[in-house]
Amino acid sequence: MAIIHLPVMLREAVILLEPRPGGIYVDATIGLGGHAEEMLKHIGNGKLIGIDRDEESLRMAGKRLLDDRVVLKKGNFSEIGRMVDEAGVSMVDGVLFDIGTSMLHLRTADRGFSFLSQEPLDMRMDRDQELTAGDIVNKYPEKDIEKILREYGEERLSRRIAKAIVRYRIKKRIITCAELADIICSVYKGRGKIHPATRTFQALRIAVNDELNELRKGLETSSGILKSGGRICVISYHSLEDRIVKNFMKDKREKGVFNIITKKPLTPSFEDVRQNPSARSAKMRGAEKI
Ligand SMILES: C[S@@+](CC[C@H](N)C(=O)[O-])C[C@H]1O[C@@H](n2cnc3c(N)ncnc32)[C@H](O)[C@@H]1O
Structure with missing residues (x-):
């Protein structure tokens, strides 16, 4: 299509x-x-x-x-x-x-921008670039992830989400967008007007693409x-x-x-x-x- x-x-x-x-x-x-x-x-x-x-x-x-x-x-x-x-x-x-x-970007699942995608977390606008969103959530220290979510996503639960990400990745590498969205939903009990993953995904996108x-x-x-x-x-x-x-x-x-x-x-x-x-x-x- x-x-x-x-x-x-x-x-x-x-x-x-x-x-x-x-x-x-x-x-x-x-x-x-x-x-x-x-x-x-x-x-x-x-x-x-x-x-x-x-x-x-x-x-x-x-x-x-x-x-x-x-x-x-x-x-x-x-x-x-x-x-x-x-x-x-x-x-x-x-x-x-x-x-x-x-x-x-948003409608092509394998670009890894959408929290609905079952594809790997990517979010690079320039595919020749090395850093992906997967690298940030799997490799960055908890404090750095928290800072990205707070500063670029204005995410009020940045500390709790960063903690949940690090706790999860000890057991298993976070691969897909949907997997990260599930981790965020487990922190946010219930839903507001926007999907709980919206701010985190915005923050990661801003960080990946500087x-x-x-x-x-x-x-x-x-x-x-x-x-x-x-x-x-x-x-x-x-x-x-x-x-x-x-x-x-x-x-x-x-x-x-x-x-x-x-x-x-x-x-x-x-x-x-x-x-x-x-x-x-x-x-x-x-x-x-x-
Ligand atoms: C909102 S879209 C532009 C849509 C366009 N005005 C149109 O009518 O089709 C933004 C575009 O800017 C590109 N982009 C974003 N940041 C950029 C940057 N720092 N340098 C070059 N291109 C960038 C993205 O790859 C994307 O294709």
């Missing part, structure tokens, strides 16, 4: 970035190419550099877009400067970050390659990411580098969320280089 990833806040992203004919734009998280496809409609004979660290997503985006104006690059967006340089460009008119995972550091570096580097009047648009999906984006833009405004376009973050419309429930936590912020 074909995996479909509906681009989140597509209309708002285009309004905010204002892609113009002849402009050079970077989609730093091209994923399955939804936002990129829309941007291409506005840039005439311009250029779009699409980045993703997931080889499979890049391949699918390439097939979807089939366009001479597109240059695709595999790598971390923290290295956006180098990748843009390799594409023969020095300064760009706009950068889009739509961070996090795509449906390709997501928060990637975001800090990616934002900083992209501010250096934006032309004056160029725009940056960031869509994030949880408060830890949004805080980084907000503070970054505020800091750049204070230093006279950016004007902030979105005084408050934009959020998806009721209709967007109805069509695409995974968009419900999205927050979009934008700024323009002075």
